[in-house]
Amino acid sequence: MYTEKVMDHFSNPRNVGEIENANGVGEVGNASCGDIMKIFLKVEDNIIKDVKFKTFGCGAAIATSSMVTELAIGKTLEEALVLTNQAVAEALDGLPPAKMHCSNLAADALHEAIKDYQAKNS
Amino acid sequence: MKQIYLDNNATTTVKPEVLEAMLPYFREQFGNPSSVHWAGRMVSGAIEKAREQVAQLLNCSSAEVVFVSCGSEGDNFAIKGTAEALRHKGNHIITTTVEHPAVLETCEYLEKNGFEVTYLPVDKDGMLDLADLEAAISDQTILISVMWANNETGNLFPINEIGEIARRHKVRFHTDAVQAIGKVPVDVQAAKVDLLVLSGHKIGAPKGVGALYLRRGTRMTRFMHGGHQERNRRAGTHNVPGIVGLGVACELARLNQEKDYAYVRRLRDKLEQGILSTVPDVKLNGHPNPDLRLPNTLNVSFNFIEGESLLLFFDMKGIAASSGSACTSGSLEPSHVMKAMGVDIVLAHSSVRFSFSADNTEEEVDYILAELPPIVQRLREMSPLYQREEPTPLHCDECRMVHKAS
Numbered sequence: 001m002y003t004e005k006v007m008d009h010f011s012n013p014r015n016v017g018e019i020e021n022a023n024g025v026g027e028v029g030n031a032s033c034g035d036i037m038k039i040f041l042k043v044e045d046n047i048i049k050d051v052k053f054k055t056f057g058c059g060a061a062i063a064t065s066s067m068v069t070e071l072a073i074g075k076t077l078e079e080a081l082v083l084t085n086q087a088v089a090e091a092l093d094g095l096p097p098a099k100m101h102c103s104n105l106a107a108d109a110l111h112e113a114i115k116d117y118q119a120k121n122s
Numbered sequence: 123m124k125q126i127y128l129d130n131n132a133t134t135t136v137k138p139e140v141l142e143a144m145l146p147y148f149r150e151q152f153g154n155p156s157s158v159h160w161a162g163r164m165v166s167g168a169i170e171k172a173r174e175q176v177a178q179l180l181n182c183s184s185a186e187v188v189f190v191s192c193g194s195e196g197d198n199f200a201i202k203g204t205a206e207a208l209r210h211k212g213n214h215i216i217t218t219t220v221e222h223p224a225v226l227e228t229c230e231y232l233e234k235n236g237f238e239v240t241y242l243p244v245d246k247d248g249m250l251d252l253a254d255l256e257a258a259i260s261d262q263t264i265l266i267s268v269m270w271a272n273n274e275t276g277n278l279f280p281i282n283e284i285g286e287i288a289r290r291h292k293v294r295f296h297t298d299a300v301q302a303i304g305k306v307p308v309d310v311q312a313a314k315v316d317l318l319v320l321s322g323h324k325i326g327a328p329k330g331v332g333a334l335y336l337r338r339g340t341r342m343t344r345f346m347h348g349g350h351q352e353r354n355r356r357a358g359t360h361n362v363p364g365i366v367g368l369g370v371a372c373e374l375a376r377l378n379q380e381k382d383y384a385y386v387r388r389l390r391d392k393l394e395q396g397i398l399s400t401v402p403d404v405k406l407n408g409h410p411n412p413d414l415r416l417p418n419t420l421n422v423s424f425n426f427i428e429g430e431s432l433l434l435f436f437d438m439k440g441i442a443a444s445s446g447s448a449c450t451s452g453s454l455e456p457s458h459v460m461k462a463m464g465v466d467i468v469l470a471h472s473s474v475r476f477s478f479s480a481d482n483t484e485e486e487v488d489y490i491l492a493e494l495p496p497i498v499q500r501l502r503e504m505s506p507l508y509q510r511e512e513p514t515p516l517h518c519d520e521c522r523m524v525h526k527a528s
Binding site for chain 1: 426428431448455456467468504506507515
């Protein structure tokens with residue numbers, strides 16, 4: 001059902017946890033669908049220096065969260081804001097069709113965290 | 123890697139004695155039992171022997187057993203066949219909110235065709251209020267359909283009492299006994315049921331065969347049209363090897379159920395007590411009294427983590443179980459059974475079902491009890507709901523739109 005990359009990121013998720021004194025935090029999803037993702041950012045000089053995540057959800061939800069952290073680290077905020085859920089799914093070699101709605105929210109969570117950072121620093 | 127199969131409510135392995143009994147009916151005894159020639163004659167006796175074996179398990183006459191292709195067909199036949207045959211008497215059916223989809227969706231189909239259906243609620247333990255059931259009966263009621271045991275929680279319904287109520291009000295009574303057969307005693311006379319459905323692959327027979335108990339004198343409209351098989355009650359060439367296998371599985375169940383399921387019960391109780399005493403924030407789903415659940419079923423919610431993730435980690439350790447989370451049900455919502463019991467939405471997504479057979483061992487239970495707590499802890503530490511102070515977001519606009527559209 002899942003690709004090897006999904007299973008790799010699910011079984012060994014990168015950047016799990018919280019960032020103390022994170023300067024941007026975003027959360028998307030809800031308990032009704034069964035997926036909630038929370039992203040913590042450390043932004044310096046407009047660049048994402050560190051990202052961590054916490055996710056309640058299925059294999060796809062955890063794998064996309066892990067992948068989005070890898071894709072975001074080192075990017076400028078502008079670059080990170082154009083990262084799409086679709087791009088995250090493609091970086092994992094695709095997700096099963098049934099998982100495209102509920103579990104593919106990782107880029108949304110990242111964007112929420114960036115907006116939170118921008119609101120606090122404007 | 124170890125392979126531990128704890129999903130026996132989903133399906134079981136074919137028992138060696140069953141497979142052995144079936145094999146001659148693929149090559150040497152391949153005839154159509156409806157044929158008059160030697161090839162047909164060779165197998166017709168096998169069908170009748172299997173019918174007798176099923177009848178003995180259920181405590182009925184073999185003429186009351188109709189072979190079908192699966193549990194879902196049996197439930198469809200029982201409910202639609204009754205609805206059509208008794209349409210002149212009334213249009214009301216009583217069932218429960220926790221039935222298998224083969225019953226629920228059949229009732230929903232009938233609702234679109236002029237029938238009225240009462241779906242009885244269950245309490246937080248998943249049990250029915252029999253006063254509710256009796257109060258729901260009207261002069262239009264033609265059928266009561268209540269499962270013998272629930273597939274997700276293992277809850278056993280008071281079938282004998284429901285049979286008594288149905289008989290008193292002269293209403294036909296159907297029970298989906300797919301999960302109960304072979305695990306607890308099932309006696310159609312004591313239970314006063316008129317229609318009962320069982321499925322082969324839940325009891326060590328192959329997939330693709332089941333049986334419907336049809337009490338003598340119960341008028342039914344035909345469901346499968348075609349040939350004259352099963353005394354005109356169900357058309358279609360007999361699945362001879364499957365029927366032979368079902369017969370042997372029923373005989374084994376009759377002989378071994380008490381012994382096997384006393385053993386299974388010990389394993390289940392050990393896993394249940396082990397999980398509840400070692401893992402914090404776990405909720406048992408189903409009746410707290412283990413006597414009121416199937417001896418093989420344990421359904422627990424591991425709070426703060428989602429069921430599919432847990433199943434995938436179990437799978438990496440060779441443990442096969444199932445979950446009521448939306449992700450594993452193929453829909454956008456978690457289990458309808460958890461919803462009917464009023465289980466909190468996060469806990470419904472977190473539910474995991476372990477279902478044993480007599481092939482499981484105590485060593486397997488020890489292995490699970492050793493492997494499970496670190497997996498749960500790891501997923502909890504990954505969860506934004508664990509040790510959370512702010513409220514959990516509960517609703518999803520996009521899902522609501524998807525529901526409206528579908």
